[in-house]
Amino acid sequence: MLGSYLFRSVCMEVLTKIPSQPSFAKQLITPIGSRGLFAIAWKRQNCLDGDDLLKVTPKTVIQHQVSREYAARKGTRTRKAAKKVKKVEEKRVFVFKQHRKLANLPYVKQRPFDDSDHQAAVDDVYFHKMFRMKCYPFDVAVQNLRETHHPTMYNVPNAPLYLRINLDMKYPNRATKCMDGWRSVVEMKNPFLLDGMVRPSVLAFCMEDVDYIDNVRKAGGADMAGGKELIKSIQTGDLNPDEFEYVVAHPSIITDLTAIRGLIKRKFPNVRNRTISVDLVAETQRLKSGIKIHVETSDREPDFAFIETPIGTLDMDGLADNFKSILRDTLPRRVANKDPRDFVISCVLKTPGNGFEEFKIELDGLLEEIISTKPS
Amino acid sequence: MALNVCRRLTIPSIASLNNFQQVRTTYVVKRRNPVGLTKPHKFASLRSKHFVYDTVEDNQTKPQKMLHVLLRKYVEDIGQAGEVVPVKEQTGRLLIMTNRAAYPSKENIERFGQDVNEQVTYSSKYVVSTMQLLSKFVLNISMNKDTPWTLEPWHIRSSFRKAKVHVPESAITMPEHVITGPDMALEGKEFYITVTINGKEKQTVRCRIHHWATNLSEKLPRVRDHWKFPADTIFAEDKEVAKTLPVITPPVLDEDDNFKPPVRRSATTLK
Incomplete structure (x- = not known):
């Protein structure tokens, strides 16, 4: 219905538009037929391709040549095609509903609450809730944990002792810039082994001296030590360097070691990690008794980070030395001209599981003392 | 907020003395559309738009001096x-x-x-409130279920510390009788100690013994909100001491508060 109406109206328009050339109009109508005329008129008006409207092809052909004003402008189609934005479907990774819920939970800030404005306790008996949190000296905090884990109470005298160091990662005099995290291996003065903890394996390349190799193996505790024959066995494939966590080397053998750089890959010894050293015994001891430290950071809270590591078990001696050695590793990592008391927010001692107790450690003068004294 | 203030102004109640005071709130406001000049001896022609105000200052949210x-x-x-x-x-x-x-x-x-x-003096300004808190306090002392023990002051000190109360060992006076264990007759029963604050004020405190097992499988069944309900005393003569303390009134449970673990339907019941 609509088509026929359109057709009629357009036809009339064409006829009215060309009254000055009646002969031309006559010629048009007679050979093409009314439908063909409509198609031509349509083309003229809208500059569109009206081929699809020509369902019945005209049997006769136009005798006169007509200039092709109605043709679509060059490049219109390509231009419009370029305009269209292709919708790229995002690849959806399947996640269980429970995990998705966890991921969508609001981020809880990790920075501890600053209660320095709270009033200090006056009496000798008081409820902690009302006053500033008490700081204990390191020995007292350990003693407190030993009491709760005593055989007459919780009966876990060899419970692992964990240290948490809260760090402020802001740059001084900078509004937004923050430090990155780091990883390191810290030597424990009093080494320990917790349940499920394994000492890392060490491969040592020494100079050609039987006594020296023996010493590194026995005193240092290297899992495997040797000279050029070790390099050969790696080249032949008898020994796989991927089985070892650390590779240490004496500077005299480094030139031969470069031949198997591609096989050792990232564990290749270097000076910065102190894995190239003249004193291999001390280095293997450091790596063997070392604790891996990993600084936990998050994008949501870039100005804060924390370290959580075990520093021993409750029943062993020399816990304070282990604590100090971790502080000695962390403090030099701070940005230059940042006060160490601003860098370390607090140190907290705790035991996992049924302890539930956390003790803030008194740091008055301890940080300055560690910075001023050199490691022995 | 505004409704609350109106209520406080209109219905003075003596229940709380805080409400007895006049409410000191002021709003400083400013016309959003200023009024034009007026002829002498004539009122300003005010339209509805002239009664729209912006707050410049709100005294209610100001910190008090x-x-x-x-x-x-x-x-x-x-x-x-x-x-x-x-x-x-x-x-x-x-x-x-x-x-x-x-x-x-x-x-x-x-x-x-x-x-x-002539007034009564105390050793410090916080003493009375801590004494009141301690009188209602029930100290849980979890002792081991397997290894033998006798109760010592440091046991009580560390249990206080677990409950976030700081009490030095010198402030604790133990009961006259010696308590030894493990003894299942003592489980959940009360005895009393006295805590001396600043070496002057004395306050008796309720203590209850709980037997703790290190292994999860050997643990005693959980008693829900045990500190909200009164318990028997270990020693008969302690009953007089208990009368001096404020009475523990058990909470009134709602009708639908009978907590039961959800039971999972097995395949056989579903038809």
């Missing part, structure tokens, strides 16, 4: 009698209205000087 008052009596957590202390304006006025404080003028200090000296 500090007011110095002279205390006539001992006031909990604020100070001893005779002291001049800074307090918030509202509490200061309340104290003055209830005859517990006065403005620290020369005349007032002369007037209440004698009266102040």
Whole structure:
């Protein structure tokens, strides 16, 4: 219905538009037929391709040549095609509903609450809730944990002792810039082994001296030590360097070691990690008794980070030395001209599981003392 | 907020003395569309748009100023009698209205000087509130279920510390009888100790013994909210001591508060 109406109206328009050339109009109508005329008129008006409207092809052909004003402008189609934005479907990774819920939970800030404005306790008996949190000296905090884990109470005298160091990662005099995290291996003065903890394996390349190799193996505790024959066995494939966590080397053998750089890959010894050293015994001891430290950071809270590591078990001696050695590793990592008391927010001692107790450690003068004294 | 203020203004109640005070709130406002000039001896022609205001200042959200008052009596957590202390304006006025404080003028200090000296004094301003808290407090002492023990002051000190109460060992006086265990007859039963605050004020505290097993499988079944319900005493003579403490009234449970673990339907019941 609509088509026929359109057709009629357009036809009339064409006829009215060309009254000055009646002969031309006559010629048009007679050979093409009314439908063909409509198609031509349509083309003229809208500059569109009206081929699809020509369902019945005209049997006769136009005798006169007509200039092709109605043709679509060059490049219109390509231009419009370029305009269209292709919708790229995002690849959806399947996640269980429970995990998705966890991921969508609001981020809880990790920075501890600053209660320095709270009033200090006056009496000798008081409820902690009302006053500033008490700081204990390191020995007292350990003693407190030993009491709760005593055989007459919780009966876990060899419970692992964990240290948490809260760090402020802001740059001084900078509004937004923050430090990155780091990883390191810290030597424990009093080494320990917790349940499920394994000492890392060490491969040592020494100079050609039987006594020296023996010493590194026995005193240092290297899992495997040797000279050029070790390099050969790696080249032949008898020994796989991927089985070892650390590779240490004496500077005299480094030139031969470069031949198997591609096989050792990232564990290749270097000076910065102190894995190239003249004193291999001390280095293997450091790596063997070392604790891996990993600084936990998050994008949501870039100005804060924390370290959580075990520093021993409750029943062993020399816990304070282990604590100090971790502080000695962390403090030099701070940005230059940042006060160490601003860098370390607090140190907290705790035991996992049924302890539930956390003790803030008194740091008055301890940080300055560690910075001023050199490691022995 | 506004509704609350209206209520407070219209219905003065004596239930809380805080409500007894006049509400001191002011709003400073400004016309959003200023009124044009008016002819002399004629009213300004005000339209509805002229009654739209913007708040410039709101006194309700302002921090209160500090007011110095002279205390006539001992006031909990604020100070001893005779002291001049800074307090918030509202509490200061309340104290003055209830005859517990006065403005620290020369005349007032002369007037209440004698009266102040006769008042009861405590070792510190927080003592009374800590004594009140301790009197309602139930200390849980978890002792081992397997290894033998006798109760010592450091056991009590560490259990206080677990409950976030700081009590030195010197402040604790143990009961006369020696308590030894493990003994299942003691489980969940009460005995009393006295805590001396600042070497002066004494307060008896309820203690209950719980047997703790290190292995999860050997643990005793959980008792829900045990500190909210009264318990028997270990020693018969302690019953008189218990009368001096405030009575533990068990909570009134709702009708639908019978907690049961959800039961999972097995395949056989589903048809």
